[in-house]
Amino acid sequence: MTTTAQRASAAEAPPFSPYQKSVADYWNREKNPVNLRLGEVDGFYHHHYGIGDVDWSVLEGPEENRDERIIAELHRLECAQADFLADHLGAVAPDDRVLDSGCGRGGGSLVANKRFGCHVDGISISETQVAFANAQAKKRGVDDKVRFHLKNMLDTGFETGSFRAIWNNESTMYVDLSMLFAEYARLLEGSGRYVTITGCYNDTYGLPSREVSTINAHYICDIHPRSTYFKEMANNRLVPISVVDLTAATIPYWELRAKSSLATGIEDAFLTAYKNGSFQYLLIAADRI
Numbered sequence: 476m477t478t479t480a481q482r483a484s485a486a487e488a489p490p491f492s493p494y495q496k497s498v499a500d501y502w503n504r505e506k507n508p509v510n511l512r513l514g515e516v517d518g519f520y521h522h523h524y525g526i527g528d529v530d531w532s533v534l535e536g537p538e539e540n541r542d543e544r545i546i547a548e549l550h551r552l553e554c555a556q557a558d559f560l561a562d563h564l565g566a567v568a569p570d571d572r573v574l575d576s577g578c579g580r581g582g583g584s585l586v587a588n589k590r591f592g593c594h595v596d597g598i599s600i601s602e603t604q605v606a607f608a609n610a611q612a613k614k615r616g617v618d619d620k621v622r623f624h625l626k627n628m629l630d631t632g633f634e635t636g637s638f639r640a641i642w643n644n645e646s647t648m649y650v651d652l653s654m655l656f657a658e659y660a661r662l663l664e665g666s667g668r669y670v671t672i673t674g675c676y677n678d679t680y681g682l683p684s685r686e687v688s689t690i691n692a693h694y695i696c697d698i699h700p701r702s703t704y705f706k707e708m709a710n711n712r713l714v715p716i717s718v719v720d721l722t723a724a725t726i727p728y729w730e731l732r733a734k735s736s737l738a739t740g741i742e743d744a745f746l747t748a749y750k751n752g753s754f755q756y757l758l759i760a761a762d763r764i
């Protein structure tokens with residue numbers, strides 16, 4: 476027999492599909508040094524890639540601290556990517572509320588709060604990440620304004636029109652974009668800003684290349700074609716204001732990572748896909764009309 480308490484708890488549990496449970500399981504178990512050791516540099520834990528020129532001198536010098544030099548450099552490039560995303564969020568006031576959708580261990584939320592002093596809600600389908608990120612916010616003394624929740628980005632339960640800005644940093648490849656952007660059209664206030672940084676496959680190449688399929692299998696995701704972003708934004712009241720092709724800017728990061736002890740084995744697939752033109756790394760910013 477189902478008790479009232481069990482019914483209440485089932486009602487609070489986010490509705491996750493079997494696929495989403497498998498993605499949650501991946502992120503709940505994930506402890507890659509490339510994610511953890513970089514975050515330990517300054518407490519900003521990012522689970523996305525980097526952009527910008529590499530300082531190749533990190534490969535020189537004493538062998539005993541080679542790893543530390545490379546970690547600091549990869550982290551610098553990942554922080555540059557997070558800053559570049561925040562540059563596109565538009566004007567955000569301290570009273571505004573923003574949503575970090577697919578927040579990982581919460582680094583991007585802390586970046587936005589530090590820059591704008593705003594309220595941030597971060598959401599992930601990984602309980603482990605949500606607990607980790609809440610502990611980081613507390614450690615930094617910003618837990619009054621930065622909060623992390625176990626939620627499905629397709630069905631957040633947040634109030635309509637409650638966010639000034641929403642972003643996805645490398646997390647749109649886990650969801651259907653027509654459902655995602657319909658939820659954002661609901662959540663964003665009038666003229667609110669949406670930003671994504673994402674890998675997408677290049678329509679001019681055709682269908683997903685072998686390397687793009689390898690990346691999909693590695694991360695249990697479904698990389699969308701570039702065209703789908705614009706089609707689904709247009710269908711959901713999101714009008715692009717900036718599109719930046721970051722493909723060339725991310726290649727040096729991958730080249731350095733491939734030479735490091737933190738390589739996870741997926742580096743060659745990314746480098747080949749970027750270089751053969753089948754895969755692109757894009758920032759898209761859009762206004763909600």
Ligand SMILES: C[S@@+](CC[C@H](N)C(=O)[O-])C[C@H]1O[C@@H](n2cnc3c(N)ncnc32)[C@H](O)[C@@H]1O
Pocket residue numbers: 495498499502520521522523576577578579580581582583598599600601604626627628629643644645646649650
């Ligand atoms: C590659 S990580 C990116 C993390 C973070 N945005 C960053 O830049 O560090 C992908 C994230 O998407 C989250 N995710 C995947 N599907 C999701 C869903 N349906 N709802 C909420 N979060 C989801 C995962 O739990 C993970 O935190």
